Amino acid sequence: MNVIIHDLSTKESETLFTGLKSETKLISNNGQIKNCIGCFGCWIKTPGKCILKDNYEKMGEILSLADKVIIISRCCYGGYSPFVKNVLDRSISYLLPYFKIKQNETHHRQRYKKDLLLSVYFYGKNISKKEAEIAESLVKANSINFYVSKYNVSFLDSSEELYNIAEIQ
Amino acid sequence: MKISVINGSPKKGKSTSELMIKYISSQVGEGNDVSIYGINKGAVKYVNLKDIKNSDVLLFAFPLYVDSIPSHLLQILIELEKQKPFSKEIMVYCIINNGFFEGEQNHIAIKQMKLWCDATGLKWGQAIGVGAGEMMSFIADIPLGHGPNKNIGIAIKRLSNNLMNKKSGEDIFVSPNWPRFLWKIQASFFFWHPRARKNGLKIRHLKRKQI
Incomplete structure (x- = not known):
């Protein structure tokens, strides 16, 4: 299963994703998402699931079913837009609270013994070289933390360029 | 000097960000006008924008979420950017803590904050990247600069000195003086x-x- 996390408007996503395969899970902004409150409930109260009830509490489980995750986000200070970042902040139940050492850094252990593939499309006018470098290092860091075996990062001048990307048609 | 502090923790109760703010406040001395804003309710309406625009210094203390700025703070940074141009030169300082041991893992969020400064027209001061954030409250009774609080104590002192003199400094990354x-x-x-x-x-x- 592919999972697409995106911040496009309803109108844009309806047009862009019309031909999607049925086994693709779309994570869209319904305007109701709550932010992570740092309670660790997804680790020590309801392990594997966020305690907030807003239809985004099952992100850990959704990622566990994914082969590939595709992120489409406006580039914001060298990172994701608030909605996309919110979804990722609410996805840490995919991992365990326990730590391990990877490349001489501490990271969380895996709850699900699997690796993911990740494609990230940042869009926006005039994304600077500096911004792109930071965004690339962010995706690299995310890939280490979420056990991504292969990732790629692309930068688009506008969301309209997404219509040319085969993997999201 | 007018100092506005944004506590970027989403927690309602005690947090490492709150503790870091307490440490800085203990160093900056009396006679300064310090306003602390909590954003755990999420909305920018809880931040006094007029107050911030009149500040000499803006200090952000927040936790690292998924290698970068947490979404609730990101939303507020976007709103603050819309307030530009700021009429006076405001220096920006940050203390970012993460749950991993290594303070260096905050480096991306620090770079993001620098980009925000560029976009907003504010002047970058300095940042501390704090590792093992959740451990900090367990050792809060140990004086800064001693034992496991040795490294954070040195870092807080350096940043506070620069903040008081509105100077920029190199970013500092610290982990507790404690075996990993x-x-x-x-x-x-x-x-x-x-x-x-x-x-x-x-x-x-x-x-x-x-x-």
Whole structure:
């Protein structure tokens, strides 16, 4: 299963994703998402699931079913837009609270013994070289933390360029 | 000097960000006008924008979420950017803490904050990247600059001095003056496990899969 996390408007996503395969899970902004409150409930109260009830509490489980995750986000200070970042902040139940050492850094252990593939499309006018470098290092860091075996990062001048990307048609 | 502090923790109760603000406040001395804004309710309306625009210094203390700025703070930064141009030169300082041991893992969020400064027209001061953030409250009774608080004590002093003089400085990354292997074991036995038991869970439940 592919999972697409995106911040496009309803109108844009309806047009862009019309031909999607049925086994693709779309994570869209319904305007109701709550932010992570740092309670660790997804680790020590309801392990594997966020305690907030807003239809985004099952992100850990959704990622566990994914082969590939595709992120489409406006580039914001060298990172994701608030909605996309919110979804990722609410996805840490995919991992365990326990730590391990990877490349001489501490990271969380895996709850699900699997690796993911990740494609990230940042869009926006005039994304600077500096911004792109930071965004690339962010995706690299995310890939280490979420056990991504292969990732790629692309930068688009506008969301309209997404219509040319085969993997999201 | 007018100092506005944004506590970027989403927690309602005590937090490492709050503790870091307390440490800085203890160093900056009296005679300064310090306003602290909590954003755990999320909305920018809880931040006094007029107050911030008149500040000499803006200090952000927040936790690292998924390698970068947490979404609720990101939303507020976007709103603050819309307030530009700021009429006076405001210096920006940050203390970012993460749950991993290494303070260096905050480096991306620091770079993001620098980009925000560029976009907003504010002047970058300095940042501290703090590792093992959740450990900080356990050692809060140990004086800054001593024992496991040695490194954070030195960092807080340096940043506070620069903040008071509105100077820029090199970013500092700190971990507790404590063995990493011990911290890793303690995280399980003194942090995760007691909290899980308090919630009525057995330790094996922590590894539960949802599928």
